[in-house]
Amino acid sequence: MRIAVGRRGGAGRLTVPPRRRDAGVSWWRDAGTSPWWRGAAAVAAGALPAFAFPAPSLWWWAYVALVPWMLLIRTAPTGRRAALDGWLGGIGFMLAVHHWLMPSLHVFIVLLAALLGALWAPWGPLVRLMLAGAPSRARAWAALAVVPSGWLMVELVRSWEGLGGPWGLLGASQWQVPAVLRVASLGGVWLVTLLVVAVNTAVVLLVSVRALRVQAVAGIAVCALAVGAAAWWAPAPRPSGQVRVAVVQPGVIDGAGGAERRFARGEELTRGLAGRADVDLVVWGESSVGTDLSARPEYTARLSALSRQVGAEVLVNVDARRADRPGIYKSSVLVGPRGTTGDRYDKMRLVPFGEYVPFRSVLGWATSVGKAAQEDRRRGDRPVVMTVGESPGQRGLRLGPLVCFESAFPDMSRHLVRGGAQLLVAQSATSTFQDSWAPGQHASLAALRAAETGRPVAHATLTGVSAVYGPDGGRVGAPLGTDRSGAEVYEVPLAGATTPYVRFGDWAVYAALAVLAGLGAVGTARAVRRRPAPGTPVPPARTARGSRVRPGR
Structure with missing residues (x-):
């Protein structure tokens, strides 16, 4: 320990200088600030939803499985970092849900996970936009619709046959819950996915923003009531x-x-x-x-x-x-x-790869490293x-x-x-x-x-x-x-x-698209309103102490 002579205490007075701000910080806090540790945490958090599917089949886990990933994203310092957290979490999700393909695809599955994981890159900034800091009540309620809609768009895109198909849709984890299956009869697995992600979003607000706990609990209650209403109202098979x-x-x-x-x-x-x-x-x-x-x-x-x-x-x-x-x-x-x-x-x-090789002229080498279709x-x-x-x-x-x-x-x-x-x-x-x-x-x-x-x-x-x-x-x-x-x-x-789903089809997907379109319209309107009119003088910049900086000085 270093000993110094105090300036105000007179000669001979001993003082101990304060510790550096980062000294003695525990390793887990360092992990939160290190980009490498943060990246590893994103991959691990993205893999957690896999336990909601068979064989573990922990259906209840699906309602909180996204919480660690979303909590990490909401603390991202920039939108670019949030996009990276979304991408890395997507890689973890794809690897975990499709891990049983490793004996067939070997190292190629890592490349596929990296490509498909990029679909979650836009979802990261969306989560940060809606949940970062201390959201207002209006933004918190909007997040319960916007965040699930963004997730559903990822599932919709990756459900294309050429990208592997709709395997591991989050709503599919609820296959053994009778009340939630009635929700599927109304809007398909897409509506179930929206419900599951909405509950995850409400839990994130509950544990991260003390001022919004009432709204978060109310959001969870609304989701539970929606399931109960669907189980009661949805027409039963005749x-x-x-x-x-x-x-x-x-x-x-x-x-x-x-x-x-x-x-x-x-x-x-x-x-x-x-x-x-x-x-x-x-x-x-x-x-x-x-x-x-x-x-x-x-x-x-x-x-x-x-x-x-x-x-x-x-x-x-x-x-x-x-x-x-x-x-x-x-x-x-x-x-x-x-x-x-x-x-x-x-x-x-x-x-894909099991019965045909997409773009065989480019990806045909996959047959030499795995069991892809010859x-x-x-x-x-x-x-x-x-x-x-x-x-x-x-x-x-x-x-x-x-x-x-x-x-x-x-x-x-x-x-x-x-x-x-x-x-x-x-x-x-x-x-x-x-x-x-x-x-x-x-x-x-x-x-x-x-x-x-x-x-x-x-x-x-x-x-x-x-x-x-x-x-x-x-x-x-x-x-x-x-x-x-x-x-x-x-x-x-x-x-x-x-069933209503057979009659009306993928209306839940169109509703999610409408939510995201509404978000885009609101953002555009705010940007236009903040833009200064042509010819409006720009106020002079201020220094840190508030004094004006005059041109030419």
């Missing part, structure tokens, strides 16, 4: 009968001849349904048939024999090169006692509604097929229902990611699609998780997990009512 659907899950089959052995296992499991139950439809998973049925009539004959034995048509999925046109297609094909019925749906939306699959050109069990004088069941991650797109199931589908069937295969969170996440999407459309959804996979959900999004029966190989029959309730 029962219109039931159908017995059998889901066939062969399980993990590796090694040489896997396609043929998988087909044989599907035959064995389907044959076991004969006499066991009065089945109306048998569903196999994605890529359950590895050859084109028109080129191999013996496979069609085997499937037709199964249909006769069980007394129901079989919906299979063919992953093969077509005989009647060039290229490989993934197709849902309905087979009856007399062969294929003529109903065929070719998958329209393909998985050859692009071909696309179908239209959705198809099939008819099952139709007979003279009796109308059959109207079926809307989806393949793999098409079940993640709200618009596809909505269009099928508008086309008359009574039952939605998603055929999937997530065997590549068998021991990850992916199978559970994929199966949970069916609950959202069921609640949005008011139609039951059967999610059939090769290796699990296979599950069936009723028209209200509630689970029907027990799912077939990733450790199962078997066939299960589900008594699936049908419904005839049309």
Whole structure:
């Protein structure tokens, strides 16, 4: 300790100089001011929402998962730093939600996360604009609409198929909450996302601005009342009968001849349904048939024999090169006692890198570092509604097929229902990611699609998780997990009512766009009002002490 002679205390008086302002500051405060520590904190905070999705499936966590990230952004010293915090948090979010892709994409997933994480860069300054400092009451109420609307625009853009599709939408974390599923029937998963982010925004105000705690609690209460009102007011699915659907899950089959052995296992499991139950439809998973049925009539004959034995048509999925046109297609094909019925749906939306490589001439190198598609699959050109069990004088069941991650797109199931589908069937295969969170996440999407459309959804996979959900999004029966190989029959309730989401579509998205447009209009009007009129003299600048600085001095 340094000892000095005091100037005012007389000779010989000992004084201790004050400590430097930054001496002894704890490491966590240094971390908050260091750009490197702040960047690491942004990445970690952005990853937190992943725990709201399966497998952890902590649905309640979604309502506070964004709080650390938003608290960090609101303290950003500049708008540029807020944009960087938004980008880094977006990287953390994409890596955490899609971490199960790492064995397939390896280092390439980091590049994808960096590109898609940039979508959150504009959201950072928006959060800072609405929440930084001590917002007024009016700005606090506006933040409850503006911040969620900004987040929803990020989800909307990244939901484009070419950017990976709508996997990990924040609203999808609420797939097991019945009251919130009623909200989805009103405005789809988009409206649920707005609700979840609004609660996060209110919690940020609650913990950071003491003067606005009343408004923050009121905002949370309004969100809770909105959920309760939706659960009470939203029209419930109107029962219109039931159908017995059998889901066939062969399980993990590796090694040489896997396609043929998988087909044989599907035959064995389907044959076991004969006499066991009065089945109306048998569903196999994605890529359950590895050859084109028109080129191999013996496979069609085997499937037709199964249909006769069980007394129901079989919906299979063919992953093969077509005989009647060039290229490989993934197709849902309905087979009856007399062969294929003529109903065929070719998958329209393909998985980037898994089924095709975007801009292959530029990104084709991804095939050398991961399991990207060596050859692009071909696309179908239209959705198809099939008819099952139709007979003279009796109308059959109207079926809307989806393949793999098409079940993640709200618009596809909505269009099928508008086309008359009574039952939605998603055929999937997530065997590549068998021991990850992916199978559970994929199966949970069916609950959202069921609640949005008011139609039951059967999610059939090769290796699990296979599950069936009723028209209200509630689970029907027990799912077939990733450790199962078997066939299960589900008594699936049908419904005839049309949900507001099917009728009015993505109105929640347009409402969010209107909120952001209103914010832009207000900002423009204020900028114009503050701009001095032409010819108005500019007042002289002032020094730190308030004295005027005269020109020429």
